Amino acid sequence: MTSRKIQAEEFDQVDHKKATEAYIRVGALLKEERKKKGTSINSLAASLRIGEEQLIALLAMLPSLS
DSSP: OOHHHHHHHHHHHHHHHHHHHHHHHHHHHHHHHHHHHTOOHHHHHHHHTSOHHHHHHHHHTSTTTO
């Protein structure tokens, strides 16, 4: 592999890791607030104006908290 290709792959891995960490943080915050307020997934998804499936996917990214 060329040096540029290796650098690009390393950059992509870092970006992917940062994005994954951000999704996990968002999912954890959403889960915590949903539990505090006793809100259903459907209701929270509607208030966020996202699909229920998208919210479930965010919550599913939580390692052992989901």
